Amino acid sequence: QLQLQESGPGPVKPSETLSLTCTVSGGSINSDSHYWGWIRQPPGKGLEWIGSIYYSGNSYYNASLKSRVSISVDTSKNKFSLRLSSVTAADTAVYYCARQTTWDGRYFDSWGPGTLVTVSS
Amino acid sequence: QSVLTQPPSVSGAPGQRVTISCTGSSSNIGARYDVHWYQQLPGTAPKLLIYGNTYRPSGVPDRFSGSKSGTSASLAITGLQAEDEADYYCQSYDTSLTGYVFGTGTKVTVL
Numbered sequence: 001q002l003q004l005q006e007s008g009p010g011p012v013k014p015s016e017t018l019s020l021t022c023t024v025s026g027g028s029i030n031s032d033s034h035y036w037g038w039i040r041q042p043p044g045k046g047l048e049w050i051g052s053i054y055y056s057g058n059s060y061y062n063a064s065l066k067s068r069v070s071i072s073v074d075t076s077k078n079k080f081s082l083r084l085s086s087v088t089a090a091d092t093a094v095y096y097c098a099r100q101t102t103w104d105g106r107y108f109d110s111w112g113p114g115t116l117v118t119v120s121s
Numbered sequence: 122q123s124v125l126t127q128p129p130s131v132s133g134a135p136g137q138r139v140t141i142s143c144t145g146s147s148s149n150i151g152a153r154y155d156v157h158w159y160q161q162l163p164g165t166a167p168k169l170l171i172y173g174n175t176y177r178p179s180g181v182p183d184r185f186s187g188s189k190s191g192t193s194a195s196l197a198i199t200g201l202q203a204e205d206e207a208d209y210y211c212q213s214y215d216t217s218l219t220g221y222v223f224g225t226g227t228k229v230t231v232l
Contacts, residue, residue, distance in 0.1 A: 039223075046123060047159075047167065047210055047223040062220050096166055105155025105173060106221065107212065111166040 002027040004097050004112035011118045012091075018084040018117055022097030029078045030055045035100040036080045037108060038071060040093040048093075052100050053080055087119045124149060125211055125224035132230040133201045141227045143194040143211035149222060151192035154214040158187055158196045161208040170209070171196060198229070206231050 008020040022036070029036060037052035051061035053071045061069050065084070073080040084091060094116050098108040126144045133139040143156060150156055156174050159167035169178050171187035174194065184205075186197045194213075198205055211224035 037221075046226040047212075049221040049223065052221075060220070063218055101172075105157060105214065107155075107157035107169060107172045108159075108167075109169050109172070109178065111168070114166050 002099065002110050004099065004110060006095060006097050006112045006115040008095075008115055008117060011120060012087055013121055014088055014119055015086055018082070018087050018091060018119070020082045020095055020097075020115065020117070022080050022082075022112060024078045024080075024099075029073065029080065030075050033102055035102060035106070036073065037098050037100045038082045039096045039098055039108070040091075041096070041114075042090075042093040050082065050084075050095075089119050091117070092119045093117060123225045124215055124218065124222050125213060127209075127211060127224040127227045129225070130228045130230065132232055134232045135201055135203065137201050138197060138199045139201060139229060140198075141196045141209055141211075141229070143196070143213075143224045145192050145194075145213060145215075147192060148217040149192075149213045149215040150189065150194055152216055154216075156187070156189050156194035157212045158185075159210045159212065161210065163207070167210065201229075201231055203231050205229055 003025045005023045012018045035052040038050040051071045053059040059071045068085045070083045094114040096114045097112045099110040158171040160170045161167040174189040175187045209227045215222045
């Protein structure tokens with residue numbers, strides 16, 4: 001059974017870079033049928049897609065975050081990672097990693113439990 | 122502000138039928154992009170409920186059904202149960218934003 005797990009260093013200070021990793025188990029990230037994505041949810045608010053990456057390294061991002069976001073993939077470790085630079089309090093959210101299909105409208109069919117990242121000085 | 126609009130809340134008594142609308146535009150749902158639905162129980166990650174407008178993943182009860190028409194989509198829950206209390210989100214693709222978008226979310230309360 002596929003499992004995804006987010007991990008990161010904890011709180012981040014304003015203007016610094018947020019870094020998170022998603023470890024995939026029970027399946028291979030080297031799948032031509034899936035993308036791997038990041039979605040976030042500020043406390044008490046809705047979901048926002050951040051970006052997605054293919055195992056080849058092709059990535060695409062939410063236009064509103066594109067200047068600050070980078071997603072990478074490490075197929076040898078079955079992991080993919082998120083970097084969000086110049087963070088502010090508005091970036092405080094639960095960050096989810098998820099598997100995204102490459103067909104049927106590209107929905108997110110498997111999610112990690114999420115990790116809360118707080119931006120505070 | 123999301124480009125997919127949902128009612129903030131809906132409620133119903135056990136056993137009743139409730140529907141949640143997801144209103145978009147010609148750059149997303151109206152452009153024939155599929156709509157998907159997710160259920161988020163309190164304190165947990167979202168879970169795929171409906172994909173490709175009308176299809177249920179294995180394990181999702183047939184009490185949940187989806188439909189799409191024009192620039193809108195709907196999720197219906199029949200035979201409402203206490204365990205259905207959750208937040209529900211629609212999701213699609215938007216050509217103007219060139220990215221994936223989620224609805225504003227709807228909280229379902231079982232009276």
